[in-house]
Amino acid sequence: MPLNKPPIAALFGWLARRRTLPGVAVLCYHGLRCDRDPEGVMPFEGIHVRASTFAAHCRAIVRYAHPISLDDWRASLGGERALPPRPVVITFDDGYRSVLTEGLPVLEALNLSAAVFVATGAVARNEMLWYDAVASARGEPAVEALKSLSHQEWAKAIDGVPCAVSRSDPRALLTPDEVAHLSASGRIEVGGHTENHPILARAPREVQAAEIQACADAIERWTGRRMRAFAYPNGRVGLDLSDETRQLVAAAGADLAFTAESGLARRGADRLLLPRFTITNGVTVAHLLNRIARSWS
Ligand SMILES: [Zn+2]
Numbered sequence: 299m300p301l302n303k304p305p306i307a308a309l310f311g312w313l314a315r316r317r318t319l320p321g322v323a324v325l326c327y328h329g330l331r332c333d334r335d336p337e338g339v340m341p342f343e344g345i346h347v348r349a350s351t352f353a354a355h356c357r358a359i360v361r362y363a364h365p366i367s368l369d370d371w372r373a374s375l376g377g378e379r380a381l382p383p384r385p386v387v388i389t390f391d392d393g394y395r396s397v398l399t400e401g402l403p404v405l406e407a408l409n410l411s412a413a414v415f416v417a418t419g420a421v422a423r424n425e426m427l428w429y430d431a432v433a434s435a436r437g438e439p440a441v442e443a444l445k446s447l448s449h450q451e452w453a454k455a456i457d458g459v460p461c462a463v464s465r466s467d468p469r470a471l472l473t474p475d476e477v478a479h480l481s482a483s484g485r486i487e488v489g490g491h492t493e494n495h496p497i498l499a500r501a502p503r504e505v506q507a508a509e510i511q512a513c514a515d516a517i518e519r520w521t522g523r524r525m526r527a528f529a530y531p532n533g534r535v536g537l538d539l540s541d542e543t544r545q546l547v548a549a550a551g552a553d554l555a556f557t558a559e560s561g562l563a564r565r566g567a568d569r570l571l572l573p574r575f576t577i578t579n580g581v582t583v584a585h586l587l588n589r590i591a592r593s594w595s
Pocket of ligand 1: 391392491495531532
């Protein structure tokens with residue numbers, strides 16, 4: 299069944315509206331791609347959703363669900379107020395600059411909130427993230443191979459890979475000033491995503507702690523606000539993050555932390571191991587509504 303026709307989207311919207319979710323649907327975006335940018339020019343293009351697709355997703359969320367902020371969620375967890383029937387949280391991983399240039403105008407126009415999880419080391423250095431740099435130099439398969447190395451081998455392997463990137467490149471990350479601007483907008487919570495985006499579970503405890511704390515410190519320095527939310531790089535529970543990782547994220551002050559496991563964040567779930575729905579470029583409005591309302595049940 300084609301899922302991109304407006305009547306199908308409306309049908310899924312109608313079905314969604316009949317639901318009360320037993321938890322929160324957390325959407326995980328990465329970058330956004332300007333509609334004018336040609337296809338096939340950047341690595342991992344699938345996780346950079348077209349700006350017009352993102353806008354359509356947001357309009358559908360407003361129409362058929364109930365967008366909330368992380369603070370709304372905290373208030374409900376603290377018993378201060380109840381969640382609406384179909385709560386949806388929008389998140390972005392990594393800290394791509396396109397969240398500011400393509401995403402913020404959409405969020406502002408629709409009065410939506412979001413969280414952005416920033417890998418602070420590459421932001422501070424005005425560089426690409428290591429996996430974009432490796433994929434650009436050696437192809438995407440080289441990135442997957444590096445993810446299975448020990449932390450030490452990985453660090454050695456990415457040392458010296460060219461990371462320079464222009465501000466207008468879709469692989470560019472936010473600058474520290476832009477991170478501060480997003481935070482000051484009042485609709486974006488800036489959360490942590492480590493300093494260097496390693497596979498945390500492959501690193502020794504002291505390296506994990508340093509990666510998480512350096513990230514928290516940079517966020518506080520840039521925004522004047524404490525890091526309260528966190529997204530684990532790569533995010534597979536047991537593979538990319540361990541019990542030790544979870545403990546260290548809690549010790550750094552996070553009260554909500556997100557994995558890359560797929561699913562609805564059900565009431566009573568571990569607040570430091572919250573699953574999400576990863577949204578890629580092929581996800582139509584109908585797919586999105588189906589995922590929010592039905593896919594997990
Ligand atoms: Zn990431």
